[in-house]
Amino acid sequence: MNDKEIFEKTSPWMLIRLSVRTRNKLLVKLDKRGLTLEEFLTAFANGKISNLDS
């Protein structure tokens, strides 16, 4: 098993379907915070972001 396969196994895809309008708003909000989706999710998991209200 190479590194790519290990990564794909330990870090599976997380898919969420959102409407185009919501997705665009979400991307704008994340951009305002200066975070990528992965960074936001990691920060939320570690309790660094508790207030989701923008």
Place this chain on the structure above:
Amino acid sequence: MSKRKKKSPSRIKYETSHPTVSARIPIEIKEKIIANLKTLDMNMADAFKKLAGELEEKAKPIELVKKAAYKAGYKAAKNYYGVPYPCSKCEQTIVINTPEEKEAASKLMTEAGWGHETCPEPNLPQTIPAKPIPANLSRPNPNPPVVPTDKSNSNQDKISRFIKE
């Protein structure tokens, strides 16, 4: 070779209007996210919608709000007024509840001499505290020394005697 199932037109329409937002995250972080979302009573889509400012707060049914308020009030009152004590046999906590328990507690409090903080001691005579005397003043002497006044030598007497003569 299996043939892929053909998507219905409504499904195609839905998928184009609702594209996926995707990210690769480690399993441990995904589990932490799920645990955090459980505490917030949300799912992932709701969390993203809230972050995007699209999710409106759902109003809770009035019965649930009333129940929660009653529970909170009951808990606060129990903490404030309840007097817990350990059972002498099993050491489990009991809260004073029955009239017999209340009577026993009242007796014990009386015997131990509990009372108002501001009340004076019952056996000691009440004394009025003396006011402190300022440093520049002294107490008046009850027996002031008698100063002999020589009337014959005073100027006023001398003048009056002179006039008479």
